[in-house]
Amino acid sequence: MNDNHAAIQVGVIGCGDIAEQRHIPTIHAFSGVDLVALCDSDIDRAERLAKAYQVPHVLSDYKQMLQRTELDAIVVATPPWHTPYIAMDCLRAGKHVLCEKPMAMDVATAMQVKETELETGYRVQVGFTYRHGLLLETLRSWIREGRLGSPLVYRLGIFDEVWDPAGNPEHYERIYRTMQRGSPSIHDGAHVADFLSFLSESPVQRVESFGLKTRHEFPSSNYDTSIIEFENGDMAKVEIGWFLPKFPKGEFEVIGPKGIAIFDRFEQYVQLRTDAITETVTLEEDWAMSCFREQFNKFIASIRLGQPFVPGSDEGISSLRLTKVIETSIHLNIHKGKE
Ligand SMILES: NC(=O)c1ccc[n+]([C@@H]2O[C@H](COP(=O)([O-])OP(=O)(O)OC[C@H]3O[C@@H](n4cnc5c(N)ncnc54)[C@H](O)[C@@H]3O)[C@@H](O)[C@H]2O)c1
Structure with a gap:
């Protein structure tokens, strides 16, 4: 993203229950953001949601999705035994990440995510939605x-x-x-x-x-x-x-x-x-939906303003x-x- 007013280009990895119920409707309704790619290892899930929300790119391999240079940010809504590894690949590909909680299944792996943030300069917000x-x-x-x-x-x-x-x-x-x-x-x-x-x-x-x-x-x-x-x-x-x-x-x-x-x-x-x-x-308004909207609002604002992501990996590690x-x-x- 070169210019501060351009729409932020977002992709979602993991199109299961929480992505379908909360993340994708939230991103779709958000102004100043384009939902441009969906990925799920079960391609049928991603395709069904892409059709419902007019998302142009659908993939089953997230590493291919990360090659899309227009993507600024990724929502990772996979089970936690996959999430930290996907999040680290996103950071290395130059994308900011909003990842679901828990950010990992053990503290050592969560610490690796934090180290990858420091190495790449890209950052993680953890989905402590409520x-x-x-x-x-x-x-x-x-x-x-x-x-x-x-x-x-x-x-x-x-x-x-x-x-x-x-x-x-x-x-x-x-x-x-x-x-x-x-x-x-x-x-x-x-x-x-x-x-x-x-x-x-x-x-x-x-x-x-x-x-x-x-x-x-x-x-x-x-x-x-x-x-x-x-x-x-x-x-x-x-x-x-x-x-x-x-x-x-x-x-x-x-x-x-x-x-x-x-x-x-x-x-x-x-x-x-x-x-x-x-x-x-x-x-x-609906409490859960309002929390998801506010969470995403803070994620996008932090990207635009270059501010720390809160709750970030420190909060994710402390919870874990x-x-x-x-x-x-x-x-x-x-x-x-x-x-
Ligand atoms: N913030 C909240 O309120 C909230 C609520 C529910 C669940 N969650 C969290 O969200 C995460 C997902 O939960 P869910 O209920 O949606 O699970 P789910 O199993 O319904 O969805 C996960 C999806 O990820 C896909 N996936 C797994 N590995 C993948 C990979 N390598 N590449 C691409 N896609 C992959 C699966 O095919 C599946 O569709 C969990 O960590 C859970 O704790 C958070």
Whole structure:
């Protein structure tokens, strides 16, 4: 991209569920950006979406796609055991990257991505989508202003991926494959670790985690719970559950000596309650879609202005460090339970 006003040319690698539901509609609706190439190793997926969104170039080999010199930036929405290697090839080909979370399956590989950024001068933004936008930013401003006091207790429950193998076999197989590479704490836990780092802004001091399989045939625990202590004295209680037929709502609350803040993702509001006041901020548009739009907006603005990508590889590595500690703690506690 030579001129600051020219449209930024974007390609997508990995045209699966999240690309179809969120990334491609977001890019398509964004002004000042052209979606010019789609790639998926399953070419039928890429072709179907290219037709729906009038994207001119469709490929099954991402290395061929990276030879297209007009491409400025790539959204990488592949499973995390492919993502870091594709991201590094994108950087070496001179493209900026917005990659899905987690940015890798281990910290050493994530560090290689960061080194490749430093070598090439091209950069990575990590898809911690839900830290963006009005609701999380309002919650953080209440915490930063000391409206809840200190120390704080974070209570987070994330329940996702309904267990319905007969009704939705594609989903069952995709999530089963994902659990073969780690429990929900590695996958949805990436977002949770980022929420906690975004809100508490303190290093983690201690972690104790437990995991449970509600069906013995699952390849990993499908219900994980963790207690996390932070250096600043904050504490978090986290539950992440997948593959259950019915879900509890899953809370997102921050409790302090002066009051409580509630983030209701379903009713799309944050609320601060103290003895003196109740303050509510409500989002009128769809929360998830607005987060994807804001995430992409920041990615494009950082490219145009040459500014750091946030959340970038440092945030990606920090999230991965916490989820790997959780994974280790789960394994240790499983073995302790068997002694
Ligand atoms: N930010 C969010 O809110 C959010 C939500 C859901 C999933 N995700 C993340 O997005 C990623 C993808 O998840 P998904 O549910 O869309 O998975 P998916 O399996 O539906 O899609 C992945 C796609 O990548 C393609 N692919 C794999 N290797 C490839 C390669 N080498 N070259 C080209 N294409 C390749 C697959 O064929 C598939 O179509 C995961 O890391 C997941 O954690 C993020």
